[in-house]
Ligand SMILES: [Zn+2]
């Protein structure tokens with residue numbers, strides 16, 4: 001980094017004043033250096049910085065000359081990702097697609113609320129339900145977040161697109177659970193250079209009869225995060241199904257000493273939402289707060305005092321600018337190849353801090369690094385494989 005700053009200082013002393021980059025500028029400080037010194041500096045640059053430098057002028061292109069296709073082909077996927085993400089960080093019109101392993105051009109009509117429109121596009125590549133937690137017409141993709149953070153950092157360029165990316169989205173209208181009414185709202189914000197998304201689900205009983213707000217026979221779309229999905233109906237039915245599944249699984253394992261503890265902890269982890277709803281029913285009119293253990297998501301549930309309205313909020317922290325393979329993004333993405341109980345490693349962050357950050361809009365020390373601890377499920381699977 002120190003090397004890059006030094007290089008920028010050298011470049012600032014002349015090279016960029018000449019628009020004809022192929023003309024060697026004799027006043028550029030960097031070009032006064034001997035080839036050996038210059039090589040020492042450029043050898044310490046990240047590959048994407050070297051690539052960008054090679055495109056500044058003819059002289060620097062010669063110093064940093066490489067067969068880029070060949071160099072890239074020899075890199076691991078992680079290093080290739082770093083290269084594309086590093087380039088996209090600097091270039092305002094590009095985003096790094098790791099599916100195609102290249103940069104794509106900005107499309108200012110591609111916003112989270114246009115998911116149905118852009119989902120089936122053939123060019124440059126189709127997109128899917130990436131987080132697996134979106135509603136049908138709103139999908140926050142990794143590149144949306146990266147564009148929002150980058151354009152916010154750069155200022156001046158594509159500010160209208162930035163505003164569209166940061167638009168609040170609300171879905172009302174046809175209910176998923178008639179005769180109950182339901183709505184969904186998503187509100188993105190950038191706070192302390194972090195991308196935070198607040199989602200809210202609201203369920204109301206506007207009929208004259210008493211009805212359960214979480215009916216067991218309907219599939220309720222309450223995807224608070226990939227680790228807290230309700231399965232097969234309302235909270236009571238979902239909890240009971242999860243409990244019997246875990247019970248069967250734990251008793252298939254050969255770890256007798258750990259059985260009861262494993263079962264208890266695992267059930268507790270995967271029924272945070274169901275238990276939160278039950279608790280909210282016991283304390284109507286009060287917010288019940290909790291946080292996911294496997295992704296930086298705080299959530300809150302409230303049942304109104306007349307029990308005719310339920311509100312669920314989730315605050316997701318997608319972190320600072322980065323790569324799709326960073327834990328700050330991956331933790332939010334559902335892996336369809338995993339067993340539903342395999343919720344991934346624990347993520348280390350201060351529970352409640354994302355909600356506080358949102359409401360206060362001030363600096364909080366939110367840690368989102370990946371925890372070293374393996375989840376209970378991982379340990380259980382290991383013991384099963386020993387059977
Ligand atoms: Zn692509």
Ligand SMILES: [Zn+2]
Nearest residue numbers: 225227292295
């Ligand atoms: Zn989660």
